Amino acid sequence: MPQYAILVYPSANRVYTDSSPGLLRAELSVFGAALSAELTDVGEDTIGGVGYVVFSTAEPLTALDIALLSNLSSLYALFEYTHSERGEETLRPVTISPLASFDSDLLTIQKYPGKTNELFTKLLFNVTLLSTASPLAMLEQPLHVLDPLCGRGTTLNQALMYGFHATGLDVDGKDFEAYEQFVKTYLRTKRVKHTAESGQVRRNKVRLGRRLDVEFGLTKEQYKAGETRKLTYLNCDTLTADDLLKANSVDVIVTDAPYGVQHGSHRTQDASLARSPRDLLAAAIPVWTRVLRPGGAIGISWNTYVTKREELVEILARAGLDVCEGGPFEDFSHRVDQAIVRDLVVARKPA
Incomplete structure (x- = not known):
């Protein structure tokens, strides 16, 4: 053997x-x-x-x-x-052949307090990809990844590393500006052929936030041939995801659930939603599920001190998702610091 x-x-x-x-x-x-x-x-x-x-x-x-x-x-x-x-x-x-469309510094160059470890982000990313109805698709085609609580873009960068299309949402204006500056500087420094446009997000004449749209080629030849990848960052409320994205348009959703008030929704009058990650997820997961393709998967990491696993599993099940349970899916819990024990949960949308 x-x-x-x-x-x-x-x-x-x-x-x-x-x-x-x-x-x-x-x-x-x-x-x-x-x-x-x-x-x-x-x-x-x-x-x-x-x-x-x-x-x-x-x-x-x-x-x-x-x-x-x-x-x-x-x-x-x-x-x-x-x-x-x-x-x-x-x-x-x-001899190994990892998916690596960019140099590793795309994942490591950003340093800031509270950044999710890039190795764990990749782990969560992988487990989610492999839990879809087509686990080998990650090697076969450029998938569309959504991080609806994207912060400064660790998940978005991992999607770019894999050569995927990526969309992120976050309400924090400072995080949006920091990521916009980072990704534009990175692509320019690495001489990656691209376009980058910033603007406003409006629906029914109501301003919802700002947006960054980047289109780039993994090689100059692919860029000239129109074989490009797209990155979109929407500085908007995560509860607007199904307003801003088409239904069934995202292959996987990967996100690190918040530990603080900065990721709370601005769309509700319920003040507890801004404080409680559990309440935020309860409101947001049905919204995210509507933009997820049938057969696609959602992977969430969270702090077990603030939300019990069974509560999150129940929220996912109520949204019509099939939660992956048992075996290795029960073995990802680990200590981050004295206030955080992190775990992950993955669920698939029925095909």
């Missing part, structure tokens, strides 16, 4: 580094459902004094399997792993 070993990416965040092997095991198990061969014996081992996440498969990994696994959030290197009865251990490197 073929065996493999994953060298875990060293995160700059010590707390996340401690959690990474366990999170990678759970993520790998979700990936396993899309592999051509059965995944078994997922665990951890020490090889040459270094920790690895190890696993076995019923058959050797195919080229498509390797292409898929190349995108594991904390994968630094992949090896074929053999060990003899005499105790000799051998690691043979496997």
Whole structure:
């Protein structure tokens, strides 16, 4: 039975580094459902004094399997792993081919208080993509990703890294301005062919907020041929998502639920909605679901100290979504700091 070993990416965040092997095991198990061969014996081992996440498969990994696994959030290197009865251990490197339309600094260059760890954002992104009705679509076509609470754009940047189309909503004007400046500067510095336009969002002569529309080519040749990607940031209330986006137009929704008042909705007179992430999600998830394609998935990370898992599962179910439960989906909880224990939940819209 073929065996493999994953060298875990060293995160700059010590707390996340401690959690990474366990999170990678759970993520790998979700990936396993899309592999051509059965995944078994997922665990951890020490090889040459270094920790690895190890696993076995019923058959050797195919080229498509390797292409898929190349995108594991904390994968630094992949090896074929053999060990003899005499105790000799051998690691043979496997060439990986991650989706990477830009340099890694697209994800790491932004530094600000409260930024979600980019490795965790990628993990949440991956688990959501693999929970759709077409998990291999991430390798086959440019999907449309929505982050309806996008802040300064960590999820949007991950979507761009994968070569996808991305839309974000957030009510915080400072976050909108910071991301607008960042993405324009980044694309210009990297000499990426693009256009960027800013303007107002209006419906029925009512101003809802501001917008940034960016269109770019992954290569100069693709840009000239009209094979472009689109990025839209709407500085608007998340409860207007179904007014601003077409129904059934988004392939996946990926978002980090808020921990504070800054993400509260301005569209309601209920003051508790501005304070409670649970109430915000209860109001927003039905709105988001309307723009999600049948067969698409929504992935949400949140602080378990402010909302219980069963409450969030109930909200998703009431919106008509099928929640992914059991197995690895119960193994993503991890400590961020004294006030935050983060978990994720994923649900699919029936096809």
